[in-house]
Amino acid sequence: MSLLKLGIPKGSLEDATVDLFLRAGWRIRRSSRNYFPTVDDPELRLSLVRAQEMSRYVADGVLDAGLTGKDWILENDSDVAEVCDLVYSKASTNPARWVLVVPNNSPVQRPEDLHGKVVATELVNFTRRYFAERGIEVAVEFSWGATEAKVVEGLCDAIVEVTETGSTIRAHGLRIVETLLVTNTQLIANHGAWADPARRRKIEQVAQLLQAALRADGMVGLKMNVPGERMEDVIDLLPSLQAPTVAHLFRTDWLSVEAVVEERVVRDLVPKLLAAGATGIIEYPLNKIL
DSSP: OOOEEEEEEESTTHHHHHHHHHHHTOOEEOOTTOSOOEESOTTEEEEEEEHHHHHHHHHHTSSSEEEEEHHHHHHHTOOOEEEEEEOOOSSOSSOEEEEEEEETTOOOOSGGGGTTOEEEESOHHHHHHHHHHTTOOOEEEEOOSOHHHHHHTTSSSEEEEEESSSHHHHHTTEEEEEEEEEEOEEEEEOHHHHHSHHHHHHHHHHHHHHHHHHHTTTEEEEEEEEEGGGHHHHHHHOOOSSSOEEEEOTTSSEEEEEEEEEGGGHHHHHHHHHHTTOEEEEEEEOSOOO
């Protein structure tokens, strides 16, 4: 049996990742006393690793695969196989963005205006490359955290910070000059594991089921009975992913109809379905859509 060493991001995405794996079919149990969660799959060995370091450990072969942000892959310039995107977040459906930020009263209107100035960020290497590629000379300093406070207090001229909604930035009296990078979580693998048939099979299984769990986010199944003469009226109302499933009920002219729809439309859709002749409507949750 081949064992796949898989990294789970520790920190802000940890709970969301464990929940995603649960919906995909893996039950992960963590302990506050160690960095090696258990999982109900003998082919997996899990490690909790900070997202900032994940791509280095994967590239170096310490881990076969792991989940981390596109931003940290670029920051570490890691040579890894990018298996698939996994767009999920701990708090928001908005994509995470690394943005160039200045105080509201700053004269800076574009990145070029920062020539000769100081920029603070946790994403140092990427930020240096961004400005260097545009021929803009800036001093980029590493920030351990509370980066917004540094530019508010005048310790730097601008910051590069990650945001989803921009609300925290605005709350500090700051404004966004430009988006430098849109990032999301990715499943990555080292090239050795990706070239090994057994480990690649396992990585692809994990990717397939995690993506299926994400596709099921916000979706539900609807099942109902419909008299044959009202079928077209009901079908016209269903915003199904594909054509709904229809089957005849035994020895009747009634039909059973099943469809996958967005959960947010159900409250308005069900009364319309009832008025169109549907009965016995059942709504059920979905874990995965393959």
